[in-house]
Amino acid sequence: MRSAGVLVTSLALLVGAGVAAPALAAPAPARVPVADGHDSYFPEDGNRGIDVQRYKIADAYDFASGRLSGTTTLTVTATQALSVFDLDLLLPVSAVSVDGQSAAFSKPDAHELRITPPSPIGRGQDFKVTVTYAGAPGDLCWQGECDWLADRHEVVTMNEPHMAAWWFPADDTPADAAKMDISITVPADDQVIANGRQISRTVDAGLATTRWKARDPMAPYLAFFAAGHFTVSKGRSHGLPWLVAVSDQLSTVDRNSALRLMRKTPSIVSWLSQRLGRYPFETVGGLTTKLDPGFALENQTRPTYPMLDDEQTVTVVHELAHQWFGDSVRLAKWRDVWLNEGFATFLEWYWTETHGGPPAEEHLLDDYAQLSGSFWRTRVDDPGAAHLWDTAVYERGAMALQALRTRVGDKVFWRILRGWAATRAGKTGTTAQFEKYAAKVAHQHLAGFFNAWVHHRTRPAMTAANGLAPAE
Numbered sequence: 001m002r003s004a005g006v007l008v009t010s011l012a013l014l015v016g017a018g019v020a021a022p023a024l025a026a027p028a029p030a031r032v033p034v035a036d037g038h039d040s041y042f043p044e045d046g047n048r049g050i051d052v053q054r055y056k057i058a059d060a061y062d063f064a065s066g067r068l069s070g071t072t073t074l075t076v077t078a079t080q081a082l083s084v085f086d087l088d089l090l091l092p093v094s095a096v097s098v099d100g101q102s103a104a105f106s107k108p109d110a111h112e113l114r115i116t117p118p119s120p121i122g123r124g125q126d127f128k129v130t131v132t133y134a135g136a137p138g139d140l141c142w143q144g145e146c147d148w149l150a151d152r153h154e155v156v157t158m159n160e161p162h163m164a165a166w167w168f169p170a171d172d173t174p175a176d177a178a179k180m181d182i183s184i185t186v187p188a189d190d191q192v193i194a195n196g197r198q199i200s201r202t203v204d205a206g207l208a209t210t211r212w213k214a215r216d217p218m219a220p221y222l223a224f225f226a227a228g229h230f231t232v233s234k235g236r237s238h239g240l241p242w243l244v245a246v247s248d249q250l251s252t253v254d255r256n257s258a259l260r261l262m263r264k265t266p267s268i269v270s271w272l273s274q275r276l277g278r279y280p281f282e283t284v285g286g287l288t289t290k291l292d293p294g295f296a297l298e299n300q301t302r303p304t305y306p307m308l309d310d311e312q313t314v315t316v317v318h319e320l321a322h323q324w325f326g327d328s329v330r331l332a333k334w335r336d337v338w339l340n341e342g343f344a345t346f347l348e349w350y351w352t353e354t355h356g357g358p359p360a361e362e363h364l365l366d367d368y369a370q371l372s373g374s375f376w377r378t379r380v381d382d383p384g385a386a387h388l389w390d391t392a393v394y395e396r397g398a399m400a401l402q403a404l405r406t407r408v409g410d411k412v413f414w415r416i417l418r419g420w421a422a423t424r425a426g427k428t429g430t431t432a433q434f435e436k437y438a439a440k441v442a443h444q445h446l447a448g449f450f451n452a453w454v455h456h457r458t459r460p461a462m463t464a465a466n467g468l469a470p471a472e
């Protein structure tokens with residue numbers, strides 16, 4: 001599933017993890033539009049001067065033509081005085097209004113939608129911007145990503161680091177989380193699943209509009225919808241509502257197997273909650289698509305999966321661990337992606353350790369002994385835009401956490417993980433902030449430790465200080 005190919009020792013886990021993400025053909029070009037610049041890897045992502053509070057998305061999708069049309073209203077706070085501002089959207093736009101008044105707009109390039117409000121907006125002012133758009137998302141690629149996933153019976157929006165720009169206008173950076181209210185119109189015999197909870201479904205002239213709403217803000221790339229025919233199973237566990245869905249395009253055998261796997265979701269959430277603290281959202285679940293994305297993705301409250309057999313529980317553990325690390329605690333910048341992937345991968349190891357498999361420490365020491373070459377040349381806290389999904393980001397990230405566990409001891413280690421999830425819930429976190437937090441909780445100087453594991457391009461020395469030998 002991964003193309004990196006350097007890792008052999010835990011291939012089964014990695015394949016099971018299903019964590020590969022999309023191929024990025026090349027790093028972002030150096031051009032930095034005036035309105036952008038949040039993220040050094042993706043300079044066009046996000047937009048200066050705006051803080052989106054809420055997206056109200058109303059899209060319609062036609063399976064036969066692959067055309068999507070929609071209107072999204074964003075509730076925005078101006079973080080500076082604005083005479084012009086950008087949103088990120090790949091689809092062609094036909095109309096824009098700001099607070100109900102028609103606004104001038106242009107597409108300076110394929111990705112940016114530049115909007116000139118009828119009158120300047122003052123700093124701190126809230127305003128609503130409504131964008132009407134239509135096009136065939138399947139025809140759109142941007143910087144090597146062709147992210148639309150659909151056939152004539154099923155569609156699911158799942159990708160990272162980008163997905164929003166294929167179906168709604170966004171301030172497309174994980175740094176700007178907002179509430180999502182998603183309405184999707186498809187033929188009345190199709191179902192729609194999205195983030196959060198289903199609010200309503202109305203049928204008119206053979207078309208059904210299904211509305212989903214998520215209570216907690218999310219990064220735009222974590223918003224999703226799927227439409228098609230699904231077998232749905234739902235319930236409530238420890239007070240938490242859950243809903244899982246599996247594509248009816250799968251064979252009966254596969255569908256039943258995927259359903260068995262999806263139904264493990266509530267018990268895995270409960271297991272994770274005992275280690276990581278309270279589950280951060282109001283609902284949970286998962287969706288298995290017949291389409292073949294080649295990876296699973298941690299869409300907020302409802303991860304999406306390719307067809308997996310019911311033995312691949314660690315993949316579900318991985319995506320649900322992301323609800324704490326990646327979704328609740330968000331990235332400020334993509335270079336820190338090990339804070340998502342290393343953490344989710346470590347939780348796979350820990351699941352294995354506590355479910356009859358080898359201890360995570362053994363996994364760490366086996367990797368340490370067996371991995372060589374380019375694996376150790378990846379700088380975990382700055383892998384480069386084209387290497388965000390390299391094995392080293394996942395595996396060396398997880399090794400760093402197990403090494404930290406060995407170094408500070410089990411009790412302190414879990415205090416760090418729980419505390420990090422709690423203190424940064426609903427906020428962004430950076431590598432520097434995590435290091436500072438870990439050192440504070442452990443009452444130890446950990447600069448050398450983190451240098452060895454996440455900042456340096458070499459194999460850490462086999463020392464107790466690096467968590468590679470029992471402390472004295």
Ligand SMILES: [Zn+2]
Pocket residue numbers: 019318322340341344
């Ligand atoms: Zn992941």
